[in-house]
Amino acid sequence: MGLEVDPAFFQDPEHRPKPTIDEAGSIPLIDLSPLSSVNPDDPHAPQALVGLLGELEAACTDWGFFQVVNHGVPPHLLQRLQAEARAFFALPTEEKRRVSRDAINPLGYFDTEHTKNVRDWKEVFDFMVDDEVVIPAWGEPGDEQAKTWKNRWPEYSELREAGHEYARAVEKLAFALLELISLTLGVGAKRLDGFFHGQSRSSFIRLNHYPPCPAPHLALGVGRHKDAGALTVLAQDDVGGLDVRRKSDGEWVRVKPIPDSYIINVGDIIQVWSNDKYESAEHRVSVNSERERFSIPFFFNPTLSTTVEPLEEVVDELINPPKYEAYNWGVFLKTRRNSNFRKLAVENLQIYHFKKNVQE
């Protein structure tokens, strides 16, 4: 088994998934129903939400990952996008390649992504929340002019409408979570909202399709990685395969599919804003030989002009000095996206490249 699979998909032995991965002791489950009964603009809201905030703070500290139910995203919007995603990936490869990502515009279809230089067993379709996004010039040689990234939609389908409608609904949930997480950091609920509004918004949605894999012990659907943005709001189907690295002991645990739930994870940007109070957790996707799997992450990202740095209210020069240098999110994302396009001899840009040399 596995001989028919291109070795470009093979993980190094230490990164291959074990035949069975525990679902017990996995990520916390949080009920968001208090959100619908409390008006967040009410000055007494933080008190009414105190139980929920405690659960969120513990989940973000201990795991960087959790599942939510009673989240308020209308299920039919996700179901519609899931149906469109299935229909798209069922098209002949030549059709899908008509909307392929290329070196200039990283949006659309892609089936040769590498994570840490090993090929992922998946195909994806990416679109931004806005159909056109201006990417400012960075001023480096070869990058003197602004570019536009454009969503590429297949002509025949309702994917565009379903995608935008879903994006609006899931973004509301992302803002609600951002506001709650801000409260747990001891800053105002709206402290971070401004980073997500305005020109060049960069949140995007990825449709993931993991076909059955004849060598699930050698390959991964997505290799181990951390998400670079602020928050990820992920819908998975009932197949399962998302593995999260448990902070307490470094073991991989499988996230159990729960109907009508979302999986939320803190990305690198919240790690930096919180000055490492919350850490972006490593995760990966295992595949199986019997069933295909679909998932839809919403990557909630600030605008491209955002300077990311530890929040001044969180740091303290004496007891909690800033652990990161400021960096520009647009430059970071563009560098990442360009390098994702091809297999690299060197490692991708990571937040620890901005880590300051401070004593813990």
Ligand SMILES: O=C(O)CCC(=O)C(=O)O
């Ligand atoms: O498919 C999944 O469950 C997770 C995918 C993922 O981690 C990603 O696309 O960044």
Ligand SMILES: [Fe+2]
């Ligand atoms: Fe991820």
